[in-house]
Amino acid sequence: QANIVAVSDKRQLTHASISHPRLSKFFLPSGGVASSLSERESTTDLLIRAGFIRKSSAGIYSLLPLGIFIQRKLAAIIHRNMYMAGASEISLPSLLSPNAWMATGRWGNTELYKLKDSSDSEFCLAPTHEEEITTLVSREVNSFRQLPLRLYQIGRKYRDERRPRGGMLRGREFLMMDLYSFDTTTEAALVTYGEIKLAYRSIFDTIGIKYEVSEADSGSIGGDLSHEFHFITPVGEDTLITCDSCDYTANVEVATSYPSEDYVRDASNVAVKYGLAADNTLLVIYYPPDRIVNEILIKKELPTYDPSVENPVSEFTRSGDPMLQRIIRIFDERVSEKSSLPDLPVSVNIGNITTLRFPCVEVAPQSHPNEICPNCNHGTLSASRAVEVGHTFYLGNKYSSTLNAHFTAEDGTKKSIEMGCYGIGVSRIISAVAEITRDHHGLSWPVAICPFEVVLVTKPKTERIDDLAIKLYQDLRKAGCEAVIDDRDDKSFGWKLSDAKFLGFPVTVVIGNKYLTDGRVDVECRRTGHSTSCTPEQVSDIVT
Numbered sequence: 001q002a003n004i005v006a007v008s009d010k011r012q013l014t015h016a017s018i019s020h021p022r023l024s025k026f027f028l029p030s031g032g033v034a035s036s037l038s039e040r041e042s043t044t045d046l047l048i049r050a051g052f053i054r055k056s057s058a059g060i061y062s063l064l065p066l067g068i069f070i071q072r073k074l075a076a077i078i079h080r081n082m083y084m085a086g087a088s089e090i091s092l093p094s095l096l097s098p099n100a101w102m103a104t105g106r107w108g109n110t111e112l113y114k115l116k117d118s119s120d121s122e123f124c125l126a127p128t129h130e131e132e133i134t135t136l137v138s139r140e141v142n143s144f145r146q147l148p149l150r151l152y153q154i155g156r157k158y159r160d161e162r163r164p165r166g167g168m169l170r171g172r173e174f175l176m177m178d179l180y181s182f183d184t185t186t187e188a189a190l191v192t193y194g195e196i197k198l199a200y201r202s203i204f205d206t207i208g209i210k211y212e213v214s215e216a217d218s219g220s221i222g223g224d225l226s227h228e229f230h231f232i233t234p235v236g237e238d239t240l241i242t243c244d245s246c247d248y249t250a251n252v253e254v255a256t257s258y259p260s261e262d263y264v265r266d267a268s269n270v271a272v273k274y275g276l277a278a279d280n281t282l283l284v285i286y287y288p289p290d291r292i293v294n295e296i297l298i299k300k301e302l303p304t305y306d307p308s309v310e311n312p313v314s315e316f317t318r319s320g321d322p323m324l325q326r327i328i329r330i331f332d333e334r335v336s337e338k339s340s341l342p343d344l345p346v347s348v349n350i351g352n353i354t355t356l357r358f359p360c361v362e363v364a365p366q367s368h369p370n371e372i373c374p375n376c377n378h379g380t381l382s383a384s385r386a387v388e389v390g391h392t393f394y395l396g397n398k399y400s401s402t403l404n405a406h407f408t409a410e411d412g413t414k415k416s417i418e419m420g421c422y423g424i425g426v427s428r429i430i431s432a433v434a435e436i437t438r439d440h441h442g443l444s445w446p447v448a449i450c451p452f453e454v455v456l457v458t459k460p461k462t463e464r465i466d467d468l469a470i471k472l473y474q475d476l477r478k479a480g481c482e483a484v485i486d487d488r489d490d491k492s493f494g495w496k497l498s499d500a501k502f503l504g505f506p507v508t509v510v511i512g513n514k515y516l517t518d519g520r521v522d523v524e525c526r527r528t529g530h531s532t533s534c535t536p537e538q539v540s541d542i543v544t
């Protein structure tokens with residue numbers, strides 16, 4: 001028995017001494033470091049050359065081990081935050097039958113990949129999973145007691161994108177985290193929406209790349225409740241409109257703005273129309289005639305409104321809303337100037353006015369950078385390119401009513417489940433982060449998602465140097481830091497040092513001749529380029 005114990009002890013020892021990652025053991029087909037990195041080399045080419053990904057066909061990529069490490073870290077951040085948000089993980093199929101898609105009218109979607117099995121039954125490859133999850137939940141849930149539910153997965157999606165581009169930025173097969181929420185009431189669904197949005201913020205805070213949450217809908221502006229998470233980068237395909245004075249941020253697809261006062265004061269720029277809308281609301285249309293007009297609906301409670309007053313527009317001015325006041329002030333001035341405006345609707349019977357409709361002018365980012373913010377009413381808007389990395393949607397009962405996802409409420413009535421859906425582009429984030437953080441040395445990963453936090457670069461191949469690399473690996477591990485040893489002996493020291501920068505590990509520890517001669521190593525920060533010479537004992541303090 002003592003013998004067996006001794007043998008198993010020995011095994012543990014042996015195991016301990018080989019249980020540290022070495023780059024020589026990984027499948028890391030690297031194209032090597034070019035003598036001078038071309039500025040124009042695309043980030044996708046960098047990722048390929050550095051051995052993170054390989055292209056299969058347009059918009060379809062394989063991940064190699066270094067790419068997988070990043071994907072796993074992203075997944076771990078997502079899982080942790082989903083757990084905190086009370087969401088349960090599931091896995092839905094990729095091969096979907098058409099019934100539910102026909103019911104929701106999305107079977108005709110041009111991005112669907114459709115296929116047939118040997119008995120001629122049709123399927124599609126899942127581009128998203130609202131239909132599938134709603135069908136599943138409709139079969140499982142029938143009482144308010146089973147709600148709320150938050151279900152998510154990290155899985156592959158397939159979209160026949162017309163223009164796949166930017167490597168994994170716009171893939172035809174890609175990895176998405178998608179979450180679906182199920183609640184009993186609109187109020188509860190909106191609370192869920194807020195909580196998931198917070199969880200999404202926490203995920204993006206952890207990743208550590210600056211992001212913007214664009215308000216696809218902000219309280220006063222009509223439309224669906226939906227927000228997008230964006231990284232700002234010139235390679236993005238979206239345009240974000242942001243205010244320099246408040247937190248207004250919107251995708252240009254939904255952005256609204258008001259023309260500046262100077263623009264408005266030039267009568268040739270402005271046309272004004274007003275009247276009663278069909279739903280008995282006062283309609284004031286105020287627009288530059290050469291621009292596209294988007295109507296927005298401003299809900300305004302005016303309990304004190306007296307329909308007999310002479311000028312209903314100035315009555316609105318007293319309602320205290322600064323944005324309305326500003327528009328109406330200009331409007332009133334224009335009216336008092338008795339310019340070419342038609343007369344005000346002085347004594348129309350508009351009953352209890354509760355809403356006031358103003359149009360807004362669509363922002364054309366390049367031609368009008370100095371638009372006035374529709375939210376704070378004084379900040380200036382500017383446009384920037386961005387990539388959509390996340391999206392949150394409040395769906396209401398759009399899918400549940402069509403797909404019969406009903407439940408019996410506490411009062412015995414039958415109701416449709418209130419839903420929300422939420423997505424994060426996991427593979428898109430890998431390409432986007434690579435793009436945003438790269439520099440003239442190559443890739444440069446943020447600590448939160450890097451394949452390894454520290455690379456221990458060794459040369460020459462001696463027992464003393466290898467022992468130190470293992471010792472430092474263990475010290476760092478104790479300090480909560482994941483390192484890898486670059487023991488690729490067929491490469492020169494210089495090549496390995498450049499490659500450490502090229503692959504983008506946040507910290508490089510150089511264990512070379514300097515250690516053999518005077519017992520010192522160098523610790524280099526990838527992002528700042530800062531290098532410190534120290535004793536091996538100081539390494540984990542410096543790194544952490």
Ligand code: ATP
Binds near residue numbers: 388424
């Ligand atoms: P886009 O506007 O870029 O086409 P989308 O609005 O169609 O994206 P959603 O349906 O909202 O995308 O999907 C949720 C998330 O999945 C997106 O926020 C994005 O991060 C990611 N995503 C969407 N399409 C792709 C794609 N073709 N390749 C990689 N990621 C994608």
Ligand code: MG
């Ligand atoms: Mg799309």
Ligand code: MG
Binds near residue numbers: 388
């Ligand atoms: Mg989009």
Ligand code: MG
Binds near residue numbers: 388391
């Ligand atoms: Mg979207």
